[in-house]
Amino acid sequence: MKATKTKVAAVPERKRGSGVKFVYDLLRNEILDLVLAPGSPIDEVQLAERFQMSRTPIREALVRLAGEGLIDTLPNRSTMVANLDFLNMAPFFDALTLMYRVTTQLAAQNRRPEDLEAIRARQAEFAAAVKAQDALAMIATNAAFHAAIADAGRNPYFNNLFSRLLDEGRRFLRLYYQSYDDRLPQQFVDEHETMIAAIVARDTASAERLGKAHAEQIVQQIQKLMIGEERLDIAL
Amino acid sequence: MKATKTKVAAVPERKRGSGVKFVYDLLRNEILDLVLAPGSPIDEVQLAERFQMSRTPIREALVRLAGEGLIDTLPNRSTMVANLDFLNMAPFFDALTLMYRVTTQLAAQNRRPEDLEAIRARQAEFAAAVKAQDALAMIATNAAFHAAIADAGRNPYFNNLFSRLLDEGRRFLRLYYQSYDDRLPQQFVDEHETMIAAIVARDTASAERLGKAHAEQIVQQIQKLMIGEERLDIAL
DNA sequence: TGCGCAATTCTTGTCGACAAAGAATATGCA
DNA sequence: TGCATATTCTTTGTCGACAAGAATTGCGCA
Numbered sequence: 001m002k003a004t005k006t007k008v009a010a011v012p013e014r015k016r017g018s019g020v021k022f023v024y025d026l027l028r029n030e031i032l033d034l035v036l037a038p039g040s041p042i043d044e045v046q047l048a049e050r051f052q053m054s055r056t057p058i059r060e061a062l063v064r065l066a067g068e069g070l071i072d073t074l075p076n077r078s079t080m081v082a083n084l085d086f087l088n089m090a091p092f093f094d095a096l097t098l099m100y101r102v103t104t105q106l107a108a109q110n111r112r113p114e115d116l117e118a119i120r121a122r123q124a125e126f127a128a129a130v131k132a133q134d135a136l137a138m139i140a141t142n143a144a145f146h147a148a149i150a151d152a153g154r155n156p157y158f159n160n161l162f163s164r165l166l167d168e169g170r171r172f173l174r175l176y177y178q179s180y181d182d183r184l185p186q187q188f189v190d191e192h193e194t195m196i197a198a199i200v201a202r203d204t205a206s207a208e209r210l211g212k213a214h215a216e217q218i219v220q221q222i223q224k225l226m227i228g229e230e231r232l233d234i235a236l
Numbered sequence: 237m238k239a240t241k242t243k244v245a246a247v248p249e250r251k252r253g254s255g256v257k258f259v260y261d262l263l264r265n266e267i268l269d270l271v272l273a274p275g276s277p278i279d280e281v282q283l284a285e286r287f288q289m290s291r292t293p294i295r296e297a298l299v300r301l302a303g304e305g306l307i308d309t310l311p312n313r314s315t316m317v318a319n320l321d322f323l324n325m326a327p328f329f330d331a332l333t334l335m336y337r338v339t340t341q342l343a344a345q346n347r348r349p350e351d352l353e354a355i356r357a358r359q360a361e362f363a364a365a366v367k368a369q370d371a372l373a374m375i376a377t378n379a380a381f382h383a384a385i386a387d388a389g390r391n392p393y394f395n396n397l398f399s400r401l402l403d404e405g406r407r408f409l410r411l412y413y414q415s416y417d418d419r420l421p422q423q424f425v426d427e428h429e430t431m432i433a434a435i436v437a438r439d440t441a442s443a444e445r446l447g448k449a450h451a452e453q454i455v456q457q458i459q460k461l462m463i464g465e466e467r468l469d470i471a472l
Numbered sequence: 473t474g475c476g477c478a479a480t481t482c483t484t485g486t487c488g489a490c491a492a493a494g495a496a497t498a499t500g501c502a
Numbered sequence: 503t504g505c506a507t508a509t510t511c512t513t514t515g516t517c518g519a520c521a522a523g524a525a526t527t528g529c530g531c532a
Contacts (some may be wrong), residue, residue, distance in 0.1 A: 016492060016515060017311045044484075054517045056292075059484090063296055066301035075253045076484060076523050088392075095393035098338065105332075157331035162395045252485060253520060280514075290487045295514090311494050312514060473532100480527065487520080497510070502503100 007201050019057040023047065024064055031070050031081055032167055033136065034174045042071060068164065074198045084171055086226065092168065093222075096216040099162040100146070104211030106153030109206045115152035119196060122148045124202065137175035139170050145192060149199065168178060169218070176225040255293040259283065260300055267306050267317055268312045268403055269372065270410045274319045278307060313468065322462065329458075333451040335398040336382070340431060340447030342389030349378065351388035352453035355432060358384045363425050373404050381428060385435065405454070407431055412461040427453065 027047075030036045040193045062079060065071045073079045085092075107115070122145035127139035143166040150159045191214050198206040263283075266272045272312070284296045298315060301307045309315045321328075358381035365373035377400040386395045425449050434442040 019516080043431050045482095055484090056516055060299055060515095064303055067300055073484095077525085078483075091391035091393060094391060096343075098334075102334065146367070155327035155330060157327060157397060157401060161393060165393060255486080281512095291514090292486055292488095296485095309514095313495085314513075475532085476530090478514100478527100479528075482525075483523090485520105485522075488518100490515105490517080492515075493513090495510100495512075497508100499506100499508070501506085 005178050014053070019051070019053050020060045020064075023051055023053075023058055024061040027061060027065060028070065031065070032170045032174070034171060036081045038171070038218035039096055041078050043081045043123040044079075048227045069191075070190070084168075084175070088224070089222075090197055092165070093219045095161070096165045096169065097219065098213060099150075099158060099165055101208050102158055102211075103146070103150035103153045103162055104199070104214075105204045105208035106158070108199045108202050108207035110162045111152040111199055111202070116196075116200060119145065119148045119152065119199070122233075123189075123192050123196060126192065130186060130189055136174070139173045139177065142188070143167070149195070152199070169222075169232075172222050172225070176222070182226075188217070250289070254298045255287070255289050256300075258290075259287055259294055260297040263297060263301060264306065268406045268410070270407060272317045274317050274407070276316050277316045280315075285406075304403075306403075318465055319402075320381070320411070324464070325458075326429070328375055328401070329455045331397065332401045332405065333448060333455065335386075335394060335401055336447040336451035337444050338447075339371050339382070339386035339389045339391075339398055340435070340450075341440050341444035342391055342394070343385045344435045344438050344443035346390045347388040347435055347438070352436060355381065355384045355388065355435070359425075359428050359432060362428065366422060366425055372410070375409045375413065378424070379403070385431070390433070405458075408461070412458070424450075424453070 029037070033047075036042075042062065044055050044058050044062070048055045051058070062071060062073070066073050070082055071079055072082050077156075094205060107119075122141060126138065126145050128139040129141050147159075147163060150162045153159070191210065195207065195210045195214065198210055251431065263272070270441075272278075280291045280294050280298070284291045287294070300307070302315075304310050304320055307315055308318050324415045325398075358380075359376060362374065362377040362381050365377050382402060383399060386398045389395070392469060427446065431443065431450065434446055
């Protein structure tokens with residue numbers, strides 16, 4: 001676990017407000033990619049020496065992460081990566097599906113030319129990840145693709161909720177591909193293309209329908225994973 | 237602004253983790269009740285001496301509030317109460333309406349006996365506030381009433397978004413009643429009763445419809461306020 | 473040997489102080 | 503007098519240290 005310090009001596013220069021953001025972004029990604037396992041403890045002091053800064057900026061980053069529900073804090077005791085709640089998946093799926101529908105519809109309604117560029121760029125990245133069979137990249141780029149669609153919808157309230165749901169979904173999917181090393185089907189790429197077409201055409205009804213269908217696809221994917229996991233885990 | 241210290245000498249005892257929560261709750265309420273005006277600056281040092289604690293817990297409370305979008309932080313410069321965005325109300329109304337619909341419907345679907353108790357208690361508080369023509373209490377209890385309904389729906393993702401929207405709505409309504417000293421109509425009490433009946437009857441379709449209608453009522457209220465405000469404010 | 477209590481350790485919460493970045497103010501020159 | 507620059511001031515960001523709770527260890531006793 002200990003990193004060699006001999007080569008990493010070049011980190012004395014650091015801009016004033018950058019420490020918090022750096023730690024926040026890094027921890028966040030490590031949590032979402034399951035590099036940090038759910039439930040694993042987080043030690044402020046350890047992080048402080050790892051990043052060569054005091055505990056103050058570390059704590060601020062942790063407070064922010066706690067605000068997003070990515071870590072749980074036991075007062076006066078420990079702080080740890082938030083667990084995935086496998087028991088209450090239905091609310092998650094409900095919310096995810098609704099946000100897929102709403103954001104896609106709003107994107108068809110409010111999109112601007114620059115939005116389409118961004119969406120197409122994300123779709124290209126996703127397609128590349130699928131082609132390369134890079135599961136991690138698929139997960140991240142898929143989330144980015146739908147976040148770009150949500151941005152085009154221009155509703156910050158929906159965007160905020162949707163981002164969180166996509167993040168949570170990243171963790172579930174990461175768990176999936178960590179276990180099975182399967183790959184997202186080409187079907188998703190095609191569905192994405194259809195969604196883009198509806199958004200370009202400003203066809204709100206189709207966009208909403210496609211969003212719903214796409215969401216149900218993903219929900220099915222995750223459910224299939226969970227059933228499989230449960231079957232495998234019952235070993236007495 | 238300075239408080240007399242002679243009588244407030246009895247504040248040396250404070251439990252370990254309580255400072256942050258105290259400051260957070262208090263600032264939050266002051267912001268939502270417009271005791272702290274949108275755009276007004278927030279001084280850490282001033283708060284520190286006001287609550288007789290160091291800047292550290294103050295800062296943590298501010299970070300949390302910033303995470304909820306209740307305050308804005310200019311890096312290395314100032315931090316201030318978040319402004320109300322009068323220009324982009326449509327997304328707010330869209331989100332609010334959708335959450336009214338969804339949470340009311342889910343409440344009809346998932347409610348338990350204890351939920352009904354809580355909902356009825358809030359409704360009683362709201363009715364009492366209306367009867368007393370206490371505008372501030374109306375605003376708060378109305379939000380609490382709908383939050384209780386959302387709780388009965390048992391979807392933490394929706395609840396979280398809905399809570400934020402209700403908070404933001406509190407600020408708008410507070411602005412309204414601060415200016416006009418009007419009172420929420422008795423009609424709202426009746427509509428609440430109808431909603432409760434639908435939830436009791438597990439009539440999800442009615443619940444959703446009533447939630448939508450109620451939301452549109454409130455949106456109209458706020459819009460009426462804004463038009464009136466604009467007319468009055470044009471004074472050269 | 474097993475159990476209850478005290479001491480220790482470990483982690484978090486809080487504090488006071490200092491440094492950096494802007495903003496405001498003062499100074500000097502044309 | 504007007505403007506550019508230097509200086510001071512204000513506010514935030516970071517640090518190291520200390521204290522309080524909780525968990526763990528060690529000890530004494532039955």
